[in-house]
Amino acid sequence: MNETLKRSISGAVYVILLLSSILFSTESFFALFGLFLLIAVYEFCNLIQVNKIFPMLFGIILYAAVTLVSHYNNITEDTINQAFNTNLEIAINIEQLNIVLLVITLVVSIKCILFLFYDNIQKISTSSKYLYLLGYIILPFVFITKISFGINDYNPKIIIGLFILIWTNDTFAYIVGKSIGKNKLFEKISPKKTMEGFFGGIVFAVLAGYLISKYYIRAKPEFSEKSILIWTSIAVIVGIMGTIGDLIESKFKRIAGVKDSGSFMPGHGGILDRLDSVIFVAPIIFLFYQILNYVS
Secondary structure, eight states: OOHHHHHHHHHHHHHHHHHHHHHHOHHHHHHHHHHHHHHHHHHHHHHHTOOSHHHHHHHHHHHHHHHHHHHOHHHHHHHHHHHHTOOOOOOOOHHHHHHHHHHHHHHHHHHHHHHHHOTTOOSOOHHHHHHHIIIIIIHHHHHHHHHTTOSSSOOHHHHHHHHHHHHHHHHHHHHHHHHHOOSEEETTTEEEEEHHHHHHHHHHHHHHHHHIIIIIIOOOGGGHHHHHHHHHHHHHHHHHHHHHHHHHHHHHHHHHTOSSSOSSBTTTBOHHHHHHHHHHHHHHHHHHHHHHHHHO
16 A cells, blocks of 8 residues: 555544544543553553563553542442442542642653753663653653543543644644754754754644634633633643654654654554654643643
8 A cells, every 4th residue: 555545544544533532522532542541551661671561551550540530539439339338438639649640740751851852861771661651651641631621621622622733733843844944953863853843833833722712712702812822822832842742752762773663553653653742741731721720
């Protein structure tokens, strides 16, 4: 099959699967990203050369546990009590849990950035491998699901809007870089990325953020200006942090000596290649939401 056709078909299947699961129900959204988590952990274990079974089990159990106590607390309590004939009460402060998980993730994110920019780091210690698995791969999937709830209820427009911003940034970074790019952004890690493409991607992402707020989110008139500011700010975060996330994954692949994280998506590589930006951006967006909620 022609490579371009193969890439187009697998890309279309990915987008349709993603959008349909997000729009169909909260449960289908959780299920799809649970599946993506398993594949991402599998691929990352291949990159860093560790046994896959324990990280995959730990990752999906942690993801499921946090999801259940965060969004299905009462149902989980009733199910456990009926199954084991007990009077168990799950009393977990979700806000405190979120803070603990966010701090762990942000600390690992900083470690990832240092890993990216320090050229002498070419070998990863065993302890660092498992730390990256937790804070760079597993916990970001938890935050992808959490930011989809905004302030209270599940809002598919939030996560769809985030993916639109990421796709816009990636697409126009490539187009602008290909057209007028001359100055390399980070040649040692990603030779094709340029400064012009980087800033071009951010500009078009900001424009997309404005359009998303104005015509897709459609906030009430009294919140319109605030919504535009929020979404254009998220676009800037996506442009900067999404690119860093892409570069971090590229460094892991470079150390592993591979071009793609996997072959799950023909013509595109692995699922980690498709989600490298969003998993690095999601905890930052969640922090951004918490700051907005605190100051408003």
